[in-house]
Amino acid sequence: MAEIDLMEKYPRTKRNVEARGEEKSPADRALARQFGKDFFDGDRRHGYGGFSYNARFWEPVIPTFQKHFGLTAQSSLLDIGCAKGFMLYDMMRLIPGIKLAGLDVSEYAIANAKEEVRPLLRVGDARQLPYEDKSFDVVISINTLHNLEKDEIVGALKEIERVKKRGSFITVDAYRNDEEKRRMEAWNLTAKTMMAVEEWKIFFDKAGYTGDFYWFIP
Numbered sequence: 165m166a167e168i169d170l171m172e173k174y175p176r177t178k179r180n181v182e183a184r185g186e187e188k189s190p191a192d193r194a195l196a197r198q199f200g201k202d203f204f205d206g207d208r209r210h211g212y213g214g215f216s217y218n219a220r221f222w223e224p225v226i227p228t229f230q231k232h233f234g235l236t237a238q239s240s241l242l243d244i245g246c247a248k249g250f251m252l253y254d255m256m257r258l259i260p261g262i263k264l265a266g267l268d269v270s271e272y273a274i275a276n277a278k279e280e281v282r283p284l285l286r287v288g289d290a291r292q293l294p295y296e297d298k299s300f301d302v303v304i305s306i307n308t309l310h311n312l313e314k315d316e317i318v319g320a321l322k323e324i325e326r327v328k329k330r331g332s333f334i335t336v337d338a339y340r341n342d343e344e345k346r347r348m349e350a351w352n353l354t355a356k357t358m359m360a361v362e363e364w365k366i367f368f369d370k371a372g373y374t375g376d377f378y379w380f381i382p
């Protein structure tokens with residue numbers, strides 16, 4: 165189990181953080197948590213405010229994943245919370261032949277996924293993965309598991325442990341100090357579990373999670 169920032173090449177803009185920091189009502193959060201059209205392609209108050217493919221996001225990150233996990237055409241990888249499959253699409257292009265699968269609870273995201281990867285994706289829940297034990301060399305889940313309650317995250321981590329053969333990487337909403345906690349609370353729309361990084365580490369350990377992890381800190 166290692167704390168490692170495999171997302172360091174993912175571009176981040178301050179503008180997004182500020183836009184998302186605007187006042188949000190319980191109704192905004194409830195709508196966002198449905199992970200439907202409003203969350204992906206609706207008003208900015210309810211989520212992304214338009215979720216479309218741009219190579220500049222994942223293309224620079226894939227080589228980091230590739231090197232860290234030694235991914236080749238012979239590898240297999242599952243992305244939990246794959247949304248419209250943008251990360252998987254870039255992985256398919258940059259590591260030709262790799263066996264990929266994506267899972268997301270959002271019917272809308274899967275129905276509107278990038279066409280080239282849509283056949284690899286399915287609707288499903290991180291809490292109960294529809295795969296056999298040891299189905300994938302590597303399992304990745306970016307900014308997804310914090311959308312569950314704590315006890316559900318324990319179950320989801322055990323599911324990752326069950327379906328992976330050798331490695332995994334997850335990122336979750338976290339903070340390192342009071343200022344980051346305040347910004348996280350202002351930013352948050354869908355997360356049900358946000359913790360300090362030290363709390364997450366203890367939590368992962370107790371859950372028996374053996375993979376790698378890092379933080380989303382707005």
Ligand SMILES: C[S@@+](CC[C@H](N)C(=O)[O-])C[C@H]1O[C@@H](n2cnc3c(N)ncnc32)[C@H](O)[C@@H]1O
Binds near residue numbers: 248
């Ligand atoms: C913040 S988005 C991240 C999408 C993508 N991983 C990325 O980094 O661009 C969170 C995703 O988690 C999905 N999600 C939320 N709860 C889930 C669950 N219980 N099982 C599977 N996916 C879930 C949402 O539909 C959404 O696509």
